[in-house]
Amino acid sequence: MHGEESVDAGRAVASFDEKRAEDAIRELLFAVGEDPDRDGLRDTPGRVARAYREMFAGLHQAPEDVLTTTFDLGHDEMVLVKDIELFSCCEHHLVPFHGVAHVGYIPSVDGRITGLSKLARLVDVYAKRPQVQERLTTQVADALVRILQPRGVIVVVECEHLCMSMRGIRKPGARTVTSAVRGMLRSPATRAEAMSLILGR
Ligand SMILES: Nc1nc2c(ncn2[C@@H]2O[C@H](COP(=O)(O)OP(=O)(O)OP(=O)(O)O)[C@@H](O)[C@H]2O)c(=O)[nH]1
Ligand SMILES: [Zn+2]
DSSP states (O other), rough: OHHHHHHHHHHTTTTOOHHHHHHHHHHHHHHHOOOSSSSSTHHHHHHHHHHHHHGGGGGOOHHHTTTTTTEEOOOOEEEEEEEEEEEEEEETTOOEEEEEEEEEEEEEEOOOEEEEHHHHHHHHHHSSEOOOHHHHHHHHHHHHHHHHOEEEEEEEEEEHHHHHHTTTOTTTOOOEEEEEEEEGHHHHHHHHHHHHHOOOO
């Protein structure tokens, strides 16, 4: 268990409450010493609420919603989509982290594959939630294992966390790399092949 169930179970608990989000942003503006009723800020709570609806849309989606299209192509070699740009939101500070994900898998014995764009959609399902990078990486890998039953999966995520760049320790440019490897891709030779494809930009 890698924590996915709890987050996925949580997604069904509540839908996005735009009015509540708007009230909270208005309250936050008061708390930081602003006047939410001044001209420039009047529409801000509504705008921010709508932005949050978009940024956290993944809370209300399941991987099964996006990994719908599968084909039996009989392809049994590695499929890798690399440099999938992602924007997520650090659950500790609610500021963005952004970077890329590389997602690869070796199809199931019967060659069941999915559309390439679905791998990028899957990354977004998990990125568009309050997250930590390790959990995002693990969830993408485990969803692929569960739904496509591939013989192997590799997910590598490289991100810059704005909570480390714009505040706190203030180290812009530091990149965090996380990986999750399942099945056949754990074997050194297959893993090395995947890593050389990922690193060969
Ligand atoms: N492992 C992990 N840590 C993260 C991630 N995003 C943010 N963090 C870290 O979460 C930690 C939270 O630490 P705290 O000491 O509770 O918070 P803080 O006082 O704001 O910490 P500083 O950022 O060091 O100022 C920080 O070290 C962040 O760098 C992530 O995706 N994975
Ligand atoms: Zn943070």
